[in-house]
Amino acid sequence: MRFIISILLVLCSIHGLKAQVRGLVQGLDSTSSRPLKNVKVSLKGAQTVCYTLEDGTFELVLPKKLPDTLIFEAKGYRTDAIVLSKSDRFAALNVTLISGQLVREIVVNNAKAAHGISKLKTLHVEELTSAEFRKAACCNLSESFETNASVDVSLSDAVSGAKKIQLLGLDGVYTQLQLENVPYLRGLESSFGIQSVPGTWLESIQLTKGGGSVVNGYESMAGLVNLEFKKPAALSKLSLNFYQNRFGRSELNAHGGQTLSKNWKSGSFLHASGVYGRPDHNHDGFLDQAQGRNTALFQRFSYQGKKMEAQLAFQAYLDHKTGGQVSYHENPAAYGLLIDNKHFSAFAKTGFFGKKPGQSMGVIYALKWHELSGFYGQRAFGGLEKRASISAIYDDIIGNADHKFKVGTSLLVVQIGQWAAQPQGGALVGLSRTEWVPGVFAEYTYSGNRLSAVVGARYDQHNLIGGQFTPRAHLKYALSPQLDLRLSASKGWRLPNFVADNVGLLASSKTWIAPSQLRPEISYNLGGSLSQAFRFKKRSGAVTLDVYHTWFSQQLVIDRDSLTDAIVFKNLHERSRSTVLQLEANYAFLRGFEGRLAYKYLSVQSLYNGQLQQQVLVPRHRFLVNAAYQTRNKRWEYDLTGSVYGRMRLPQGGASNPWLNLNAQLTRNFKQFECYIGGENLLNYTQQQPIIAAAAPFSSAFDATQVWAPIMGWNAYFGLRYTLK
Amino acid sequence: MKTLLLSFLLLFGTPLLAQKTMVIHIQTSAQCGDCKARIENALNQSKGVVYAELNLDTKVLEVKYKTAKTSPEKLRESVVALGYDADTQKANMAAQKALPLCCQPGGH
Numbered sequence: 001m002r003f004i005i006s007i008l009l010v011l012c013s014i015h016g017l018k019a020q021v022r023g024l025v026q027g028l029d030s031t032s033s034r035p036l037k038n039v040k041v042s043l044k045g046a047q048t049v050c051y052t053l054e055d056g057t058f059e060l061v062l063p064k065k066l067p068d069t070l071i072f073e074a075k076g077y078r079t080d081a082i083v084l085s086k087s088d089r090f091a092a093l094n095v096t097l098i099s100g101q102l103v104r105e106i107v108v109n110n111a112k113a114a115h116g117i118s119k120l121k122t123l124h125v126e127e128l129t130s131a132e133f134r135k136a137a138c139c140n141l142s143e144s145f146e147t148n149a150s151v152d153v154s155l156s157d158a159v160s161g162a163k164k165i166q167l168l169g170l171d172g173v174y175t176q177l178q179l180e181n182v183p184y185l186r187g188l189e190s191s192f193g194i195q196s197v198p199g200t201w202l203e204s205i206q207l208t209k210g211g212g213s214v215v216n217g218y219e220s221m222a223g224l225v226n227l228e229f230k231k232p233a234a235l236s237k238l239s240l241n242f243y244q245n246r247f248g249r250s251e252l253n254a255h256g257g258q259t260l261s262k263n264w265k266s267g268s269f270l271h272a273s274g275v276y277g278r279p280d281h282n283h284d285g286f287l288d289q290a291q292g293r294n295t296a297l298f299q300r301f302s303y304q305g306k307k308m309e310a311q312l313a314f315q316a317y318l319d320h321k322t323g324g325q326v327s328y329h330e331n332p333a334a335y336g337l338l339i340d341n342k343h344f345s346a347f348a349k350t351g352f353f354g355k356k357p358g359q360s361m362g363v364i365y366a367l368k369w370h371e372l373s374g375f376y377g378q379r380a381f382g383g384l385e386k387r388a389s390i391s392a393i394y395d396d397i398i399g400n401a402d403h404k405f406k407v408g409t410s411l412l413v414v415q416i417g418q419w420a421a422q423p424q425g426g427a428l429v430g431l432s433r434t435e436w437v438p439g440v441f442a443e444y445t446y447s448g449n450r451l452s453a454v455v456g457a458r459y460d461q462h463n464l465i466g467g468q469f470t471p472r473a474h475l476k477y478a479l480s481p482q483l484d485l486r487l488s489a490s491k492g493w494r495l496p497n498f499v500a501d502n503v504g505l506l507a508s509s510k511t512w513i514a515p516s517q518l519r520p521e522i523s524y525n526l527g528g529s530l531s532q533a534f535r536f537k538k539r540s541g542a543v544t545l546d547v548y549h550t551w552f553s554q555q556l557v558i559d560r561d562s563l564t565d566a567i568v569f570k571n572l573h574e575r576s577r578s579t580v581l582q583l584e585a586n587y588a589f590l591r592g593f594e595g596r597l598a599y600k601y602l603s604v605q606s607l608y609n610g611q612l613q614q615q616v617l618v619p620r621h622r623f624l625v626n627a628a629y630q631t632r633n634k635r636w637e638y639d640l641t642g643s644v645y646g647r648m649r650l651p652q653g654g655a656s657n658p659w660l661n662l663n664a665q666l667t668r669n670f671k672q673f674e675c676y677i678g679g680e681n682l683l684n685y686t687q688q689q690p691i692i693a694a695a696a697p698f699s700s701a702f703d704a705t706q707v708w709a710p711i712m713g714w715n716a717y718f719g720l721r722y723t724l725k
Numbered sequence: 726m727k728t729l730l731l732s733f734l735l736l737f738g739t740p741l742l743a744q745k746t747m748v749i750h751i752q753t754s755a756q757c758g759d760c761k762a763r764i765e766n767a768l769n770q771s772k773g774v775v776y777a778e779l780n781l782d783t784k785v786l787e788v789k790y791k792t793a794k795t796s797p798e799k800l801r802e803s804v805v806a807l808g809y810d811a812d813t814q815k816a817n818m819a820a821q822k823a824l825p826l827c828c829q830p831g832g833h
Binding site for chain 1: 769827
């Protein structure tokens with residue numbers, strides 16, 4: 001043994017002639033710090049790796065090319081990195097890694113770019129932080145994506161003005177939404193839920209294209225959107241946000257954090273908004289926007305102990321909207337709109353840390369109750385959903401932090417009822433069902449020098465449609481320190497809710513023809529991306545190209561072309577697919593300036609009226625330009641976003657016009673206040689006749705579902721943010 | 726036109742021209758993005774500061790300031806009051822203790 005050590009010493013002294021770095025890595029838990037063994041220490045540029053010994057020490061030969069980034073990774077601790085420069089040669093480092101349980105509370109995303117593809121993650125994950133949300137004074141989640149090219153936001157119909165999202169050209173229902181890894185806004189909320197999340201509550205959004213991790217479930221077909229709300233420890237005592245726009249929309253948001261004891265912290269969130277304006281700028285007799293009130297509450301608690309941590313949260317929101325013809329106010333025989341949403345939910349997460357580093361056990365519980373009711377003219381609709389889910393995840397490493405795995409089991413119980421009336425108050429269509437879905441899953445993660453991979457699969461036994469096996473694989477390979485290649489292949493499936501998913505389509509006189517049989521929608525997704533980071537004239541930038549192809553082996557397709565007086569929902573096999581290519585470039589072209597340019601090509605095709613055609617209301621081409629400027633003292637912020645939407649196909653052979661949207665915002669930061677003013681749709685583009693046969697809303701020609709551009713003209717707004725530290 | 730331009734210069738130009746500015750560099754004990762945000766936000770909102778920028782690699786804070794309104798002593802004093810060292814001056818201990826864990830000495 002002594003012999004080996006002396007050889008090592010000799011070797012070390014030989015190496016000692018070269019530049020090397022030595023150090024000690026310690027882990028900081030809630031109370032104490034201790035040396036950590038098996039911490040992966042790697043140099044990003046030189047691609048060399050070593051692991052810390054029993055006593056937490058490590059030695060690494062430095063490359064000639066400096067500066068380089070030294071990365072420390074250990075399971076259960078936050079990954080950290082430091083930049084090594086020439087002056088650090090022969091230096092001794094003392095590094096303290098912060099425990100993951102602490103970190104979830106204290107790390108704020110300040111240092112990160114407002115938007116970007118995470119370089120460390122194997123999956124193609126776009127990260128949007130609160131800095132990005134501030135660029136557009138977003139009132140709710142649907143508007144948070146306004147400066148983002150990957151997600152498209154569109155109007156569901158011209159009567160309610162409800163917004164919905166699309167990812168990869170596919171409807172938002174194919175994107176799995178989750179709140180801090182808990183299923184969120186599923187089922188009945190797929191049509192209006194996205195507007196129930198106030199933007200000011202958000203800390204960050206992680207956007208994954210293609211299938212997400214199997215740990216999160218089977219439903220991510222086009223992608224996965226994870227929302228992170230602000231965490232209790234990072235919350236200021238009180239934050240207030242007030243917003244008012246020209247069309248009579250007022251909004252108030254408040255949140256604050258409290259320290260209850262040494263281990264317990266809590267956070268309270270409140271949102272109240274109302275739309276009081278009654279504009280009808282296009283004089284079609286219909287209000288341009290639905291009026292209403294929206295109240296939302298969110299209360300969360302977090303517990304941090306020595307061996308465990310826990311999160312507990314409650315949420316409630318009430319949404320009441322009215323609209324329709326201007327005259328509906330006095331004349332109940334006119335065309336009216338009512339949408340009522342009531343939602344209550346709770347979730348809990350508990351995590352226990354094992355004896356070995358990297359070992360942990362987490363359990364997630366979630367409960368939800370949601371009631372939806374309302375009417376579009378004479379077409380009433382409604383639904384009730386009760387949902388409970390539990391999942392348990394065990395995390396461990398095999399040998400060292402290079403090989404990690406997760407295994408777990410989940411159970412989902414959903415009782416969902418939904419119905420809608422046919423035109424002229426005729427027969428109802430709809431269904432109710434109870435789902436029991438027990439499942440098991442396993443996922444293995446390899447993180448090497450240049451190659452990292454995540455391979456996982458899950459099996460779910462569904463009481464109505466039988467067993468489903470869902471495999472997924474993701475791979476990342478660093479072609480060079482600045483160039484990353486990512487590949488992914490995944491399967492996803494879901495059970496469609498044709499009423500809840502398409503409430504907006506009730507805003508027409510077309511009869512719904514529904515399938516007699518409930519079939520799952522199953523899709524496969526294959527995708528890849530290349531991401532090159534660069535420095536040009538001392539300023540950093542990145543270019544990302546990604547291509548995703550999705551094909552459905554089974555899909556519930558909405559055919560609006562076969563029949564002139566009906567919308568046909570049909571179970572289609574094999575003939576539905578989407579290919580989306582996106583090219584995006586970011587560059588800080590001047591000091592304080594940040595520019596983004598994106599182009600997206602969407603081919604989303606399915607069998608409509610017996611022909612393979614582009615899906616209605618999905619443009620083939622889309623551009624986005626975003627320029628942001630911040631003065632050097634950060635007192636002023638300027639933002640400008642332009643979006644071009646290409647021609648879209650409309651049902652029955654029509655087509656939309658390409659149009660350009662321009663938004664701008666100016667923010668002034670004071671010590672405790674921030675003021676902002678902004679404008680939307682500054683070129684005042686509106687769709688002529690968003691409602692077909694608006695004068696005769698009960699005739700068979702009436703159709704308000706072909707909306708592809710704003711109904712209202714230019715908008716101006718102002719707002720105030722106040723923070724008490 | 727010329728007179729208009731000249732009168733504008735006289736009205737708005739002179740106070741700008743009259744103000745002298747200087748740039749100083751202060752070595753701080755900042756260590757993470759959170760520290761950077763804390764120092765920059767506080768300094769940028771204080772009197773006489775044109776801009777304040779912290780380089781995390783070198784931990785050096787660059788401040789451009791109006792000599793008539795503030796001084797290097799005052800600026801260093803504000804850094805110290807936030808809980809960070811400023812050149813040779815040691816951080817205010819009470820303020821340092823109140824910083825989040827990752828900003829405390831040894832937190833990184």
